[in-house]
Structure formats: C-alpha cells, structure tokens
Amino acid sequence: VPYNSLVAPEDLDKVRAVRWDGGGLLLLDQRLLPGKVRYLNLRNAGAVAQAIAEMAVRGAPAIGICAAYGVVLAIRDRYARNPSTWRRDVEADVELLGRARPTAVNLRWALERMTSRIAACSGGNPYRELLQEAEAIHLEDIQANRRMGALGAALIEGPCQVLTHCNTGSLATGGYGTALGVIRSAYAERNVTRVFVDETRPWLQGARLTAWELAADGIPATVLVDAAAAHLLRRGAVSWVIVGADRVTANGDVANKIGTYGLAVLCRYHKVPLMVVAPSSTIDLRVEHGAAIPIEERDPAEVLFCAGRRVTPEVEAINPAFDVTPADLVDVLVTERGVVLRPSAAKIHGLFDESARSA
Amino acid sequence: VPYNSLVAPEDLDKVRAVRWDGGGLLLLDQRLLPGKVRYLNLRNAGAVAQAIAEMAVRGAPAIGICAAYGVVLAIRDRYARNPSTWRRDVEADVELLGRARPTAVNLRWALERMTSRIAACSGGNPYRELLQEAEAIHLEDIQANRRMGALGAALIEGPCQVLTHCNTGSLATGGYGTALGVIRSAYAERNVTRVFVDETRPWLQGARLTAWELAADGIPATVLVDAAAAHLLRRGAVSWVIVGADRVTANGDVANKIGTYGLAVLCRYHKVPLMVVAPSSTIDLRVEHGAAIPIEERDPAEVLFCAGRRVTPEVEAINPAFDVTPADLVDVLVTERGVVLRPSAAKIHGLFDESARSA
Numbered sequence: 115v116p117y118n119s120l121v122a123p124e125d126l127d128k129v130r131a132v133r134w135d136g137g138g139l140l141l142l143d144q145r146l147l148p149g150k151v152r153y154l155n156l157r158n159a160g161a162v163a164q165a166i167a168e169m170a171v172r173g174a175p176a177i178g179i180c181a182a183y184g185v186v187l188a189i190r191d192r193y194a195r196n197p198s199t200w201r202r203d204v205e206a207d208v209e210l211l212g213r214a215r216p217t218a219v220n221l222r223w224a225l226e227r228m229t230s231r232i233a234a235c236s237g238g239n240p241y242r243e244l245l246q247e248a249e250a251i252h253l254e255d256i257q258a259n260r261r262m263g264a265l266g267a268a269l270i271e272g273p274c275q276v277l278t279h280c281n282t283g284s285l286a287t288g289g290y291g292t293a294l295g296v297i298r299s300a301y302a303e304r305n306v307t308r309v310f311v312d313e314t315r316p317w318l319q320g321a322r323l324t325a326w327e328l329a330a331d332g333i334p335a336t337v338l339v340d341a342a343a344a345h346l347l348r349r350g351a352v353s354w355v356i357v358g359a360d361r362v363t364a365n366g367d368v369a370n371k372i373g374t375y376g377l378a379v380l381c382r383y384h385k386v387p388l389m390v391v392a393p394s395s396t397i398d399l400r401v402e403h404g405a406a407i408p409i410e411e412r413d414p415a416e417v418l419f420c421a422g423r424r425v426t427p428e429v430e431a432i433n434p435a436f437d438v439t440p441a442d443l444v445d446v447l448v449t450e451r452g453v454v455l456r457p458s459a460a461k462i463h464g465l466f467d468e469s470a471r472s473a
Numbered sequence: 474v475p476y477n478s479l480v481a482p483e484d485l486d487k488v489r490a491v492r493w494d495g496g497g498l499l500l501l502d503q504r505l506l507p508g509k510v511r512y513l514n515l516r517n518a519g520a521v522a523q524a525i526a527e528m529a530v531r532g533a534p535a536i537g538i539c540a541a542y543g544v545v546l547a548i549r550d551r552y553a554r555n556p557s558t559w560r561r562d563v564e565a566d567v568e569l570l571g572r573a574r575p576t577a578v579n580l581r582w583a584l585e586r587m588t589s590r591i592a593a594c595s596g597g598n599p600y601r602e603l604l605q606e607a608e609a610i611h612l613e614d615i616q617a618n619r620r621m622g623a624l625g626a627a628l629i630e631g632p633c634q635v636l637t638h639c640n641t642g643s644l645a646t647g648g649y650g651t652a653l654g655v656i657r658s659a660y661a662e663r664n665v666t667r668v669f670v671d672e673t674r675p676w677l678q679g680a681r682l683t684a685w686e687l688a689a690d691g692i693p694a695t696v697l698v699d700a701a702a703a704h705l706l707r708r709g710a711v712s713w714v715i716v717g718a719d720r721v722t723a724n725g726d727v728a729n730k731i732g733t734y735g736l737a738v739l740c741r742y743h744k745v746p747l748m749v750v751a752p753s754s755t756i757d758l759r760v761e762h763g764a765a766i767p768i769e770e771r772d773p774a775e776v777l778f779c780a781g782r783r784v785t786p787e788v789e790a791i792n793p794a795f796d797v798t799p800a801d802l803v804d805v806l807v808t809e810r811g812v813v814l815r816p817s818a819a820k821i822h823g824l825f826d827e828s829a830r831s832a
Contacts, residue, residue, distance in 0.1 A: 148786040279700075311788075313776065315674060315698040318784050321777075325788040337790040339674040339776055341699040341732025345796040348734065373700025375707065376739060383738050417672065417698055418680075421779035425677050427507040429670075429684040431696040437704040 126298040126331045129284040131171060132179050134249065139183045143170045144285055148326040159188035159207040166214035166221070169317065173286020174360045174396055175255050178220030181211045182248035185228040189244050200240070201232060216408045217369055217436045218360040219398040224251055255288035258393040258450035259295040266296030266356070266391055266448040272305025274353035277343060279312040280371035281323035282358035282391065292358040292391040294327065296448065301333050308334045310352060312343055314371060316416040316433065340373050347384040355381050359392035366441030366457030367404030368392075375437040378444070387445040394449050397462065404438035411435070485657040485690040488643040490530060491538050493608065498542045502529045503644055507685040518547035518566040525573035525580070528676065532645020533719045533755055534614050537579030540570045541607035544587040548603050559599070560591060575767045576728055576795045577719040578757040583610055614647035617752040617809035618654040625655030625715070625750055625807040631664025633712035636702060638671040639730035640682035641717035641750065651717040651750040653686065655807065660692050667693045669711060671702055673730060675775040675792065699732050706743040714740050718751035725800030725816025726763030727751075731793050737802040746804040753808050756821065763797035770794070 131142040139156040145168070146152055154170055156162050162184030165171055171180050188207035192200040208225050215221060231247040232240065270276070276297060280286075283294035290298065300306040309328055313321035321337050328335035338346065346352050355377055361369040368374070368390050381388040401407060414431035418424060447454040447462075454461045490501040498515040504527070505511055513529055515521050521543030524530055530539050547566035551559040567584050574580060590606040591599065629635070635656060639645075642653035649657065659665040668687055673679035680696050687694035697705065705711050714736055720728040727733070727749050740747040760766060773790035777783060806813040806821075813820045 149783075312700070313674070313784075315672070315700060318779065321779075321785045326786045329786045329788050335788045337776055337785055337788055339699070339731065339792075341671070341674065341735060342791065342793055342796070344735030344738060345731060345793055348796075372698065372704060376700060376703030376735065379703060379742050380735060380738055383742065417696055419780075420677065420680075421782040421784050423780040423782070424508075425672075425780050426680045426696055427685045427688045429688050429694045429696055432701065433698075434701055434704055437701070437707075 122302060126302060126333070127284060127290045128330050129327060130289055131176055131285045132183070132252065132288065134183060134245070138187065139180065141165055141171050141180065142285065144172060144323060145170055147322050157187065158191060159184045159211060162187065163210045163214045166211070172319070173281065174218035174220040174358070175287040175292065175393060176285070177215060177218055178224035178395060179248070179252045179255060179288050181214070181221050182224045182228050182251045184211045185225065186241070186245045186248050189232070190241050193239055193241065204232065215410060217410045220395045223395045227251060252288045255393060256290055259287055259290040259292060261450040262292060262391050262393065262448050263290060263295035263299035265453050266389060267299035267303055267305065269389070269446060269453070270300045270305045270354060272300065272303070273307045274305065275308045275310060275351055276306050276354045276356050277310040277312065277346065277352045278324065278355070279320065279357050279373055279377055280314045281319040281327070283324060283327040285323050285327060286358065292393065293356045293389070294324065296356055296389065296391050298331065298333070308336060310346060311335050311337045312340045312373065313337055314373065315340060319371070343377060344380050347380050347386055352386055354387055354389055356389045356391065359390050359396050360436055361401070361407055362390070362392055362397045362447065362462070363401045363403050363407065364399045364462060365403045365459040366444060366447065366454070366462055368439040368441070368444060369404060369407045369409070369436045370439065372434055372437050375439045378439040382443055388443060389446045389448060390444050391448045394451050394465070397449070399463070399466070404440060407438060409434050409436050409438070481661060485661060485692070486643060486649045487689050488686060489648055490535055490644045491542070491611065491647065493542060493604070497546065498539065500524055500530050500539065501644065503531060503682060504529055506681050516546065517550060518543045518570060521546065522569045522573045525570070531678070532640060533577035533579040533717070534646040534651065534752060535644065536574060536577055537583035537754060538607070538611045538614060538647050540573070540580050541583045541587050541610045543570045544584065545600070545604045545607050548591070549600050552598055552600065563591065574769060576769045579754045582754045586610060611647045614752060615649055618646055618649040618651060620809040621651060621750050621752065621807050622649060622654035622658035624812050625748060626658035626662055626664065628748070628805060628812070629659045629664045629713060631659065631662070632666045633664065634667040634669060634710055635665050635713045635715050636669040636671065636705065636711045637683065637714070638679065638716050638732055638736055639673045640678040640686070642683060642686040644682050644686060645717065651752065652715045652748070653683065655715055655748065655750050657690065657692070667695060669705060670694050670696045671699045671732065672696055673732065674699060678730070702736060703739050706739050706745055711745055713746055713748055715748045715750060718749050718755050719795055720760070720766055721749070721751055721756045721806065721821070722760045722762050722766065723758045723821060724762045724818040725803060725806065725813070725821055727798040727800070727803060728763060728766045728768070728795045729798065731796050734796040734798045737798040741802055747802060748805045748807060749803050750807045753810050753825070756808070758822070758825070763799060766797060768793050768795050768797070
C-alpha cells in the first residue's frame with residue numbers, strides 16, 4: 115500500500131492563517147513560524163495595514179482577504195463615529211490598506227470589490243453586508259484554490275518530484291494554497307512523491323512556512339538553499355517547478371517572489387516545465403506587461419540580518435522582494451477559470467471572455 | 474578626482490588568513506567573521522585537519538596552504554618522537570589531512586608536493602626544508618594571485634559593475650585572492666566601480682567574508698540574496714560574473730561553490746561573460762570531466778539553521794557544498810599560466826605544455 119493511499123485533498127488542509135472571530139481579525143503571525151504559533155487579534159484597519167506591511171501576513175491572496183476584512187473593521191468604526199459621513203470617511207482607510215504592499219494586485223482587487231459593495235449599500239448599518247462580502251472573497255479564494263489544485267494536478271504525470279519556491283500554501287491564501295494546492299492535490303493522487311523546497315531568502319518563506327505546512331500534512335519535503343536548485347535540475351531530480359504569482363499582467367508576465375525569474379530561466383535551460391498557479395484575482399488586465407509592475411524594494415536589513423542576527427559588516431544591500439518572469443518562460447498558467455498553456459495576451463483575455471460567456 | 478585614483482593593488486590586500494608564527498599555524502577563524510577577528514593557534518596536524526573540515530579555513534588555495542603547514546607540524550612531531558621512522562609515520566598525518574575536504578583538489582596537490590619534498594630529503598632533521606617548501610607554496614600562491622589579478626583585470630573594460638559568488642579573496646587564498654584578486658586589480662584600474670556580492674547561503678561566505686574584505690579595502694560593495702542575481706542580470710546591471718574554482722578538470726569543467734552552475738546558466742542566457750579565476754594548482758588533469766568530481770555533501774544542519782538559529786520545522790534538507798559548471802558555459806578561465814578563452818581539453822593541456830616550454 116503506498117504511503118499516501120488513504121489521503122484525500124481535504125486531509126491536506128489543516129492550517130488557516132486568517133480567521134474572522136465575530137469581533138475582529140485573527141491573524142496567524144507568520145514572522146514567528148515555525149517556532150511559535152501565535153494569532154494577532156486585529157480590531158481596526160490601521161492594525162491590519164501594519165500587519166500586511168510588516169509581513170505578519172504575506173502571500174498575494176491572503177493579503178487581499180485581510181484587506182477586505184480590514185475594510186469591514188474600518189466601516190464598523192466609521193459608521194459608529196458618524197453614520198452620515200462613513201462612506202467618505204472610510205476612503206482614507208481603504209487608501210491606507212492599499213499602500214501596505216505595492217506589488218501584489220490582489221490587495222487592490224479586494225479593495226475595489228469592497229468599494230463597489232460599499233457603493234451598492236442601500237442605507238442603514240453597512241457592517242453586515244460588507245462582512246458578507248469579505249467572507250465571500252475568503253470562501254471564493256479557497257474554492258478557487260481547490261479548483262486550481264485539481265486542474266494543475268491533472269497535468270502532472272507521476273510518480274515524480276517537484277520543486278517550489280516561497281510559500282503558496284494555506285498560509286499565503288484563504289486556505290489550501292495555489293502552487294502548494296496543486297502539489298497537495300497531486301500528492302493525494304500519488305503523482306508527487308517529494309517536494310523540494312527552496313528556503314527562499316531573505317525571509318525564508320520556504321524553510322519556515324512551506325516546510326511547516328508540508329510537515330503538518332505528512333508530505334515528504336526536502337529543504338535546500340535557493341542556489342542549489344540549478345544543481346537539482348541538472349541532475350534530473352525535478353519534473354516540475356511550481357510557483358505562485360503576486361501579479362500576472364495582461365500579456366502573461368508574472369511578478370513573483372525574488373528568485374522566480376532565475377528558476378524560470380533554469381527551467382527552460384533544463385527543459386523542466388514551469389507551472390504558475392494564481393487565481394484570476396491575481397491577473398491585472400490593466401497592466402500590459404511586466405516592466406510596468408512596481409517592484410517592492412524592502413528594507414536591506416532583511417538581507418543584512420539572518421534569523422534575527424546581523425551577519426554582514428557595514429556594507430550596502432539591495433532587497434528587491436519580487437522579480438518578473440516574462441510570459442514566454444511560463445509553460446503553464448493555472449487559474450480557477452482554466453489552464454493556459456504558454457500564456458499570451460490573447461489567451462489571457464480569452465480566459466476572461468470565456469468565463470463571461472459560460473457565466 | 475575619481476574616488477580610487479590613489480589606489481594601487483598593493484593597498485587592496487590587507488588581510489592574511491594564514492600565518493606561520495615560527496612555532497605553529499595561526500589561522501583566522503572564518504566561522505566568527507565578521508563579528509570577531511580571532512586567530513586559532515594550531516600546533517599539530519590533527520588540529521589543522523579539524524580546522525579544515527570544520528571550515529575555520531576554507532577556499533581551495535587556502536586549504537592547500539594550511540595542509541602544507543600541517544605536514545610541517547606533523548614532521549616536527551614525528552621526527553621528535555622517532556628520527557628513524559618519521560617518513561613512514563608521517564604518512565598517516567598526510568592521509569588525515571587529505572580526507573578533511575573532498576572536492577577542492579589544491580589540498581591533494583599541496584600534500585603531493587610536500588610528499589615529493591619529503592622523498593627528496595637527504596637526511597637529518599627535515600623540519601627546515603619542509604617549512605621552506607610550505608612557505609614557498611604560500612608565497613607562490615600570492616604571486617599567482619597577483620599575476621591572475623593583472624591578467625583578468627586586463628579583460629575588463631570599464632567603468633562597469635561585476636558580480637561575484639562566495640569568497641575568493643585573501644581569506645580563501647594565501648593572500649589577494651583569485652576572483653576577488655581580479656576584482657581588486659580591476660578596481661585599482663578604475664574599471665570596476667561596484668561589486669555585487671551574492672550572500673552565498675548556507676555559509677554566507679559572500680555576506681560575511683567577501684563583504685568584510687571589500688569593506689576593509691574601501692571597494693563599493695552591495696550584498697544581495699543569491700536568488701536576486703538573475704534579476705540584476707536581466708536589468709543589465711552586471712558586466713561580468715567572476716568566480717573562483719575548487720577543481721577544474723582536464724576538459725575545463727569547474728567545480729565551485731553551490732550556486733555557481735546556476736549563475737553560469739544565467740550568464741549565458743543574459744549574454745554576460747563568466748570568468749573563472751583559479752591557479753593551476755586547482756586544475757586536476759587526472760580527472761577528465763566534471764561528473765567524476767566528488768561533490769561534498771555537508772551537514773543538513775547548515776541549511777536548517779541560519780546564523781546559529783534553527784529556522785525550519787522537522788524536515789529533511791540537502792546540502793551539496795559544490796556544483797559543476799560544464800566548460801562550455803565558461804567564457805574565460807584565468808590562471809597564473811595564462812588566460813584560456815572557452816576552455817577545452819586541448820587548450821587546458823596546452824596551458825601546461827606552453828608553460829613547460831617557456832620554463
């Protein structure tokens with residue numbers, strides 16, 4: 115009997131990083147993982163914006179969901195303070211939340227969806243309506259991840275080993291994960307037998323978070339330094355590289371965690387297919403190509419320090435949080451609306467048209 | 474006046490990691506840098522072997538020099554204990570030193586040179602003769618580095634920025650450095666204006682050691698996580714990638730610090746030339762190609778820990794210390810015997826033949 119013969123995808127989804135507890139937002143503080151499991155209790159929009167900026171929560175979809183709940187908290191406060199001006203008052207909170215991280219588009223997407231819902235409010239206390247909208251965003255994200263998990267896993271012939279970068283799991287999303295959702299589904303189908311996990315400096319999302327999720331689910335995982343991935347690819351140990359995305363442009367270019375672009379070049383050189391898994395809320399049709407995506411430059415201290423200790427002498431450092439992978443290096447883009455092979459502007463627009471037609 | 478108008482290469486060489494103090498070997502403990510500058514005082518061959526295995530000293534040429542001094546210490550002890558059997562007795566010490574690190578060939582090269590010198594000893598106390606041989610190995614390494622610095626720098630048109638990986642400087646050699654020696658010389662010639670330094674996980678040789686050497690010499694340096702190099706190359710910020718080598722095979726394949734191979738692929742993709750700088754003691758004519766080089770697998774704890782703190786949950790890790798770059802990805806190999814463009818077996822053999830002819 116194979117070791118994972120009794121595993122269903124539902125069994126591989128034990129973590130929730132974002133929870134609404136009735137009075138506020140409970141947020142698993144990812145800065146402390148895997149050493150400590152501690153939830154922050156956020157009661158206002160400012161605290162949510164700060165948690166996003168300081169990366170207590172990270173991952174494009176999770177950031178969007180948190181921002182939506184942040185709007186709910188803002189509306190509760192603004193309406194209590196002045197029921198006649200709350201619509202205007204809350205705009206400052208939406209703007210504050212929108213500035214928390216610049217690269218991932220899901221944040222803006224979620225805020226725009228909440229803003230549209232605000233515009234549609236008929237009158238009276240808007241709290242319940244907006245909370246329902248935030249909860250819908252959250253639930254739809256989990257459903258999209260399940261769907262992408264099935265679509266992506268269907269492409270993977272096994273048994274094989276895969277490699278992933280950063281964290282794209284339950285911690286980065288509403289639950290289940292994007293790239294890690296595909297890996298979970300493919301593991302349940304016995305097609306993935308081992309996951310190589312880039313540690314993902316400087317923040318170590320792979321070593322700290324992805325390894326923690328995979329260990330919790332009992333999926334065999336092997337951590338490596340980012341610079342060892344090429345060596346593994348050359349040795350033929352990896353059949354797929356599977357990553358998430360923070361923003362996909364109209365032509366299919368992909369902004370994702372720093373290191374993704376280098377992996378994409380290595381994939382092409384070694385003829386290993388690259389799969390990008392991202393919900394349609396990550397696709398930004400208003401931006402034509404990757405060069406127009408703002409790349410967040412984070413504090414050099416994240417590079418100069420390692421696990422809380424200063425490792426360098428007095429020198430400069432650069433800390434670009436993301437890079438851009440051009441569409442022609444992406445072999446497959448998996449969204450909840452369907453799978454796109456070798457993405458292009460036409461195919462990406464078609465994805466939205468088709469969904470509109472079938473809806 | 475350019476900021477480096479008064480700099481001569483001699484001014485850019487302030488560090489010595491290996492010193493013979495008359496009674497033993499003083500070794501700068503590189504595990505503690507840049508926080509603490511502390512020299513180990515090694516008085517016997519076993520202590521030298523341990524220091525090499527535990528990476529108190531690292532870098533292919535520096536390891537070879539230390540091993541040579543280790544043989545001197547062994548001979549002093551063996552001869553004092555039994556002047557009639559020391560030649561046979563010292564073989565165990567040579568073997569112990571040879572096992573300390575498997576990938577760099579300079580270690581074996583230095584031990585073979587010391588063994589030949591032992592064979593040539595006429596009689597009486599061999600200590601002085603062998604010490605002279607070790608000191609010659611040390612001095613010749615510095616001279617080779619100066620020569621390579623000039624040869625490599627002559628290829629660099631500036632002003633430009635370069636990227637390096639790991640540490641190949643005074644700390645990795647007898648002094649001045651291989652790849653970092655070329656960078657020092659090119660900086661003195663005002664052709665290199667900034668050095669991008671891969672931090673080089675897991676051991677952080679770049680962030681800890683190369684940054685420290687460059688800061689000491691006042692050469693502008695910028696540290697980055699290894700996975701950000703591709704992003705820099707894509708942006709056109711880097712004109713050369715310059716690295717060292719732990720072993721070069723007869724056909725020109727290069728074993729070097731993990732991550733070098735990935736950089737080589739990225740260089741080719743972005744049409745950025747890759748320069749490998751290594752003294753001829755690094756070239757192993759007895760090994761035909763890179764697949765035959767033993768790749769040291771070090772303790773996974775080096776990956777699972779970061780700056781002394783455990784960062785991962787209970788998962789596996791792999792920790793290959795080196796990778797192999799095939800010769801066809803190397804644009805220039807710089808040795809003290811001359812420069813080889815696009816190395817091949819014929820060109821590498823020619824390098825040794827020509828030197829023999831001109832010698």
